[in-house]
Amino acid sequence: MVGKPSYRTADATVSAFDAQAVTPSDSTELRPTRGIYVGAGGDVAVEMSLGTTVTFAGVLGGTLLPVQVVKVLATGTDATSIVALY
Numbered sequence: 001m002v003g004k005p006s007y008r009t010a011d012a013t014v015s016a017f018d019a020q021a022v023t024p025s026d027s028t029e030l031r032p033t034r035g036i037y038v039g040a041g042g043d044v045a046v047e048m049s050l051g052t053t054v055t056f057a058g059v060l061g062g063t064l065l066p067v068q069v070v071k072v073l074a075t076g077t078d079a080t081s082i083v084a085l086y
Helices: none
Strands: 019-022 035-040 042-048 053-059 063-065 069-073 080-085
Touching: 035 042, 053 063, 069 080
Parallel strands: none
Antiparallel strands: 019 080, 035 063, 035 080, 042 053, 042 069
């Protein structure tokens, strides 16, 4: 990897300072998150901050995923009540 992405900082392990409800979308980009909260369980498809797409299958409601994502994709996501944490 060439260079350090600007969203990765030494304080990336501290608690969230902001939050935003997320409507899954294949086109809407988010600020890189510190994590996402899944209120009602199901599959969560995301685009990671470095561009990789992955589906977290069978996420239980009430789960906090400590992942840096820029999209929560509509295609492949059936979990609801998703909150982006910053």
